[in-house]
Amino acid sequence: MFENLGFAAYDGVALDDAASLVPIDLKRPNPGTDDVVVQVQAIALNPVDEKQRAALNQQQAPRILGYDACGVITAVGSGVSRFKPGERVMYAGTTKRPGSFEQYQAVAAELIAQAPANLTAGDAAALPLVGLTAWELLFEKMNFVPAAQANKGKTLLIINGAGGVGSMLSQLAHWTGMTVLATASTRHFDWLARHGVDVPLNYHEDLIAAVHAAGYPVVDAVAILYATEPYLDLAAQLVAPFGHVGAVATPQGPLDVTALKPKGASLDFEFMFAKSDFHHDMASQGHILSQLATLAAVGLIDPSVTTRFDKINAANIKTGLRTLMAGHQAGKIVLDGPFEA
Amino acid sequence: MFENLGFAAYDGVALDDAASLVPIDLKRPNPGTDDVVVQVQAIALNPVDEKQRAALNQQQAPRILGYDACGVITAVGSGVSRFKPGERVMYAGTTKRPGSFEQYQAVAAELIAQAPANLTAGDAAALPLVGLTAWELLFEKMNFVPAAQANKGKTLLIINGAGGVGSMLSQLAHWTGMTVLATASTRHFDWLARHGVDVPLNYHEDLIAAVHAAGYPVVDAVAILYATEPYLDLAAQLVAPFGHVGAVATPQGPLDVTALKPKGASLDFEFMFAKSDFHHDMASQGHILSQLATLAAVGLIDPSVTTRFDKINAANIKTGLRTLMAGHQAGKIVLDGPFEA
Structure with a gap:
């Protein structure tokens, strides 16, 4: 009987190696003053799990990955008044503390929100990381307005629209009245349509010509949800004056952003762990999750x-991470408990 | 007697060459439907004048530079209802049409605003280009709020705080309650203090250490009003998570923006001619100029x-442009009419 079963990574060995994720028995955490402890019921996977694991180098202490969870609060710190044991919550958490690949996880109360009652734990676990990334990119970095129909007449082009972040971003943009163009494989065009995309674009084709042919000489914003380099020039050509080019990937070297200058355009990096890494406005993430929960509860966004x-x-x-890293996954992969060694 | 005396550039010869700016007699323009024609009373100089002139290559038609003017309307197009002849207005205009180095200039009505009655024509001419640049950078690109005391608790670091744009930016930021740090030569520290700067920084010293020593581990935004390259790394180190790094200069090549990614920070290019170059939201510039006129009328900003x-x-x-290009000028250079061949 495990006190707190977790899956630990110690080194960046091949994912298929038996040592890549090792079941271990952890101490059950006590909540810090401003923490809750959650019994994890479901988790969702993200590429960041595997990227962090593959980058590990002979950790002495177990590294517990996992940045999407839904579960039930079992304990709260003395400084926590907004939550109480028994409530079901969802969160992404932070890379600075153990993640959700464990049965009992301590997380800062300001980073969590109540999970929508009408969602399974798995569906709720699928919302936080992609939802925070999409919300922050669209509303905090690109400065569109987070309200129904508030951005009518505005256009957003999403590079990689069928992925986890893309599927959330298209739904959020659609909710605010934007016209959404998005690239994907043609086999995902139905998926795009179900997630708020107005103009599907075959990612194998000449995207500038396709956007123009669809009737858009420029778009107000371009979200590059893939490697930045191959799409930056296209984004600079298509973005409107004073528009926004968003990027979620770390550049591999210097970027030629010169073409953004004559348009007065912005290059907006989005990284949802920046807030918790630097203890910057962390409570905003709990607030965003609450709004995502409301939208999901009334069916305006789907956990995908x-x-x-x-x-x-x-x-x-491991099976889920391998699928994610192959790069052709539409939507989210969830593991809806229980934990098993 | 000249019908419309102008100073024409045909080629990027040395500024000291007699052919660099040639007095010529131009036809007095008729207003287009949405234009006004202005009898120019005063102009202000900007580095963009000399940069554009030096880049010219054997123009057949005279190129009339000049992007800051105050003057009296002499004619209005049939589609113009907001202005009438006799009104005194100010504007930067557009690089796509003849500038203000001429006695009578046609300009789109949406790009102009009434000049403050209590300002000389020279002072009013000093406001538009730097005012538009500073306003758009701070409020449209960096997304601070354009209202008195609205950004209290926020911090802005200005690289080159004593120049034309810097002096306007510091005043606008101060008006909105921000704490302003700015670099300059020590001989301009009094100037900085008179223009809303709270923390003057000697640009010869280690700026990161100086900002930290002043009590700021990070700042919410950094405005690089100089070549971007030498200050980008410093800006990335000092900018807060989800913060803004603004730039007004065209990069000379690819930029290493990698350090902005872990912070989720933005690189915001500001170029006030982007709106008129692309016919994008041009009326916003008349609106901004009206607000600058109001602030100047009540003494909250000084034309510097x-x-x-x-x-x-x-x-x-030519004397003014030489001074500007030497790069040590605090504030603005104006020529307060009349025109003289």
């Missing part, structure tokens, strides 16, 4: 789960 | 004129 596992174990996590 | 000439002629324009 396409792959479900019914046990949280090392084999399922 | 340090050098005045009392005739608009080629010799004075």
